[in-house]
Amino acid sequence: MNCLFLSMLDLAISSERVITPEGVIKATVLIKDGRITDIVNEQPTGDFSVINAGNKVVMPGVIDPHVHINEPGRTDWEGFDTATKASIAGGITTLVDMPLNSSPVTTTATAFGEKIKATKGQLHTHCGFWGGVVPGNEKEIVPLIEKGVLGFKAFLTHSGIDEFPNVTEEDLRKVMPIIANHGLPLLVHCELSNETENRPSTNATSYQNYLLSRPKKWEDDAIALMIRLCEEFNCRTHIVHLSSADSIDQIVKAKQKGLQLTVETGQHYLFFNAEEIKDGQTQFKCAPPIREKANNEKLWEALKKGILDFVATDHSPAPPAMKEIQPGNFMKAWGGISSIQFALPVLWTAAKKHECSLMDISKWLCEKPAMLAGQQNSKGKIAKGYDADIVVWDPESSFIIKDSGIYHKHKLTPYLNEELYGVVEQTFLKGEKVFDKGKFMLNKGNLILR
Numbered sequence: 001m002n003c004l005f006l007s008m009l010d011l012a013i014s015s016e017r018v019i020t021p022e023g024v025i026k027a028t029v030l031i032k033d034g035r036i037t038d039i040v041n042e043q044p045t046g047d048f049s050v051i052n053a054g055n056k057v058v059m060p061g062v063i064d065p066h067v068h069i070n071e072p073g074r075t076d077w078e079g080f081d082t083a084t085k086a087s088i089a090g091g092i093t094t095l096v097d098m099p100l101n102s103s104p105v106t107t108t109a110t111a112f113g114e115k116i117k118a119t120k121g122q123l124h125t126h127c128g129f130w131g132g133v134v135p136g137n138e139k140e141i142v143p144l145i146e147k148g149v150l151g152f153k154a155f156l157t158h159s160g161i162d163e164f165p166n167v168t169e170e171d172l173r174k175v176m177p178i179i180a181n182h183g184l185p186l187l188v189h190c191e192l193s194n195e196t197e198n199r200p201s202t203n204a205t206s207y208q209n210y211l212l213s214r215p216k217k218w219e220d221d222a223i224a225l226m227i228r229l230c231e232e233f234n235c236r237t238h239i240v241h242l243s244s245a246d247s248i249d250q251i252v253k254a255k256q257k258g259l260q261l262t263v264e265t266g267q268h269y270l271f272f273n274a275e276e277i278k279d280g281q282t283q284f285k286c287a288p289p290i291r292e293k294a295n296n297e298k299l300w301e302a303l304k305k306g307i308l309d310f311v312a313t314d315h316s317p318a319p320p321a322m323k324e325i326q327p328g329n330f331m332k333a334w335g336g337i338s339s340i341q342f343a344l345p346v347l348w349t350a351a352k353k354h355e356c357s358l359m360d361i362s363k364w365l366c367e368k369p370a371m372l373a374g375q376q377n378s379k380g381k382i383a384k385g386y387d388a389d390i391v392v393w394d395p396e397s398s399f400i401i402k403d404s405g406i407y408h409k410h411k412l413t414p415y416l417n418e419e420l421y422g423v424v425e426q427t428f429l430k431g432e433k434v435f436d437k438g439k440f441m442l443n444k445g446n447l448i449l450r
C-alpha cells in the first residue's frame with residue numbers, strides 16, 4: 001500500500017470476521033469521506049483512527065425496509081426520534097418508512113412534504129420512504145415519485161387506518177403500469193378477506209380464535225392475485241410479511257417463470273410459534289398472525305432456499321392502551337409488533353437454531369433489502385465504493401431484553417425478557433460512529449430520496 005493513499009484515510013476497522021460478498025474473512029475496512037475505499041489483509045498504520053474489533057463481526061449495517069414511524073400526526077405511537085435512535089442501538093443503518101400510520105398518510109406529494117419536514121433534526125439513522133396507493137390517488141403516483149419515494153405500498157384488506165383504505169384489483173390496474181414504467185416496486189399487504197367465512201365471534205381473548213379469524217387462505221388468495229398482476233404488468237411486486245407457508249409453491253412457480261416478484265417474512269414469524277402464545281397476550285397480535293410451528297418451519301426452509309428473499313421487522317407500535325393488554329382482547333387490540341431495535345439479535349438467535357450462517361444473516365438483513373429499496377449500488381455490502389454503514393456485533397454474547405434497554409417510544413414488545421444472542425456494540429453511519437455500547441451520537445442520519 002502506498003503511504004499517500006493511507007494518509008488520506010479517515011478510519012480503518014479491523015476484525016477477524018469481516019462479512020464481505022466473498023465470505024467472512026480477516027480484513028481491515030478502509031474508509032474515507034463516508035465510503036469504503038478498500039478491504040485489505042494487513043493492518044495499516046497512519047494518521048487516522050483505527051478500530052480493532054478483534055473477533056467481533058464487522059457487517060454491513062442492517063437495512064429494514066418495513067417500518068411504521070407514525071410521525072407526523074401519531075407521534076404518540078412512534079416518532080422519528082425514538083424509532084431511529086432505537087435503530088442505531090440495534091445496528092440498523094437504513095430504514096424505509098411505511099406510508100401509514102402517520103397523519104396525513106403518505107398518499108399525496110403534499111403529505112410526503114409534511115413527512116419530510118417532520119424528520120428535521122430527528123434522523124439518527126438513514127431513512128427512505130414508501131408512498132401509499134389508495135383508491136383514487138393514481139394522479140399522485142408520479143408527483144410522489146418526483147418527490148423521491150422509493151416505491152409504493154398498498155393493502156388488499158383493511159389496513160387498520162381508515163384514511164388508508166385498501167385497494168381492489170381495479171385500483172391496482174390503474175397504478176401498476178405507472179409504477180412499472182418507473183421501475184419501482186409495489187409492496188403489498190396480502191390478505192384478501194372473505195367476510196362470508198365463519199369468523200369466531202366469542203371469546204376474544206383466545207389466540208386460537210384470532211388465528212382462525214385470519215386464515216392462510218386470505219394470504220394465498222391475495223398472493224395469487226398479485227402474481228397474476230405482476231406478470232400482466234411486468235411490475236416489480238413485493239409481498240410483505242409472508243406468514244402462510246401454503247403460498248410457497250405459488251411463489252416458487254412465479255419465480256421460476258422469471259417474474260419480478262420478491263417476498264419478505266418477519267422476524268416474529270420465524271422466532272415465535274402460535275402454540276406458545278397464551279390467551280390474552282395481545283402483544284403478539286399482528287396481521288397476518290403468527291402461525292403454528294409446522295407452518296413456520298416451512299417458512300425457514302423457504303428462506304434458506306432463497307424462495308423468500310429477506311426478513312424485515314414490520315415495526316408497528318401503538319400506545320400500550322391500544323394493545324388492550326388488560327382485557328387481552330385480540331379482536332380489539334392494535335395489530336402490530338414493536339421490534340426494530342432487535343431485528344438482528346432476534347433473527348440471529350432463531351437462525352442459530354436452524355444452522356444458518358453469518359453470511360445468511362448479512363444476505364437477509366443487508367444485501368437483499370438494499371435491492372428492494374434500490375440502494376444495491378451503495379448499501380448492503382462491505383465492498384469497495386459502498387457507503388461505510390457498518391455494524392460491529394458479537395454473535396456469541398447474549399443479553400436479556402429489559403424495559404430499561406429499549407429505546408422505542410413504548411416498551412411493550414413480545415420480546416420482553418427473551419434472551420437473545422448477538423450484542424450490537426458499535427454502529428457507523430457513513431464512517432461516523434453513532435452508537436458505541438450504549439453511547440449515542442445523534443442526528444447523523446440522511447434522507448434517502450430517489
Ligand SMILES: [Zn+2]
Nearest residue numbers: 066098314316
Ligand atoms: Zn407493516
